[in-house]
Amino acid sequence: MAKPVGILRFLGTNCDRDVWQAVEAMGLTPQWLWYEDQFAVKDYQGFIVPGGFSYGDYLRCGALAAKAPVMKSLGEAAAAGYPVLGICNGFQILCETKLLPGALVRNESRRFIDKWVDLNLVNPTRWTSRSQGAVHLRLPIAHGEGRFVMEEAELARLFDNEQVWWTYGDNPNGSMRDVAGVANEMKNVCALMPHPERAMFDWMGSEDGRAIFSALLQ
């Protein structure tokens, strides 16, 4: 039997069940990973850090979750090359853990933004499905602090290193150079602000989210 996909849960995570269903919809087996626990990385085929408001966004989005025990194991998984995906708050957590570069700060408009956005693939990663060949996706965003920032020179290096995964077609939040998703140097740890788990079936408005999760099937 195929190994399960670990889904991390912190106090305040609220997209965990949607991610669970998305993983199931792809024919994969999800399994919860509680924030207080550590795990044996070899028992899983990949990991997802879902969105929400871990620790109520206290101090900085993702800052406290980044110090939770489960992140120690996730760091081992990342170093060993396992696929790790962060979505929204999961992206913020992975940046705070320094598994991914950059930081996410309040939207330029100062508003919480909840809408559909168009995304363009910049570089393929471990989380880009080869079978679907999707270079444009339509996915929903829902965040107040999704503006990606880092030093200009560092960002230029990120583009040169092919670590920029997705950019927005029409930048909703003021992210530098329209960045919507990035990857680590090994390309196995990736994250994006939009929510692929909210776009799994036509009746949800789009099934483009499958292009992300199906990367686990190859």
Added chain:
Amino acid sequence: MKIGVKILPKTEVLDSQGRAVEGTLKNHGKAVNQCRVGKYVQLDIGETDESKALGKAKEIAEFVLYNPLIETYELEVVKK
């Protein structure tokens, strides 16, 4: 001994909260050149020696209280 940690967004990072406060001040005839909004964390450290207390506070600030990519911090000894 209590140590205060003052955290401010870096000058090159657009400070949305500061900008919002700035706008309201301006609308009420109290315009300022600039307003930046950060946060203040007070740590009651079980140390009586000032330099030891500051050392611990520095370690804590750098562990989790501020993110060097987007913020700066300063420590101060809180006088009673």
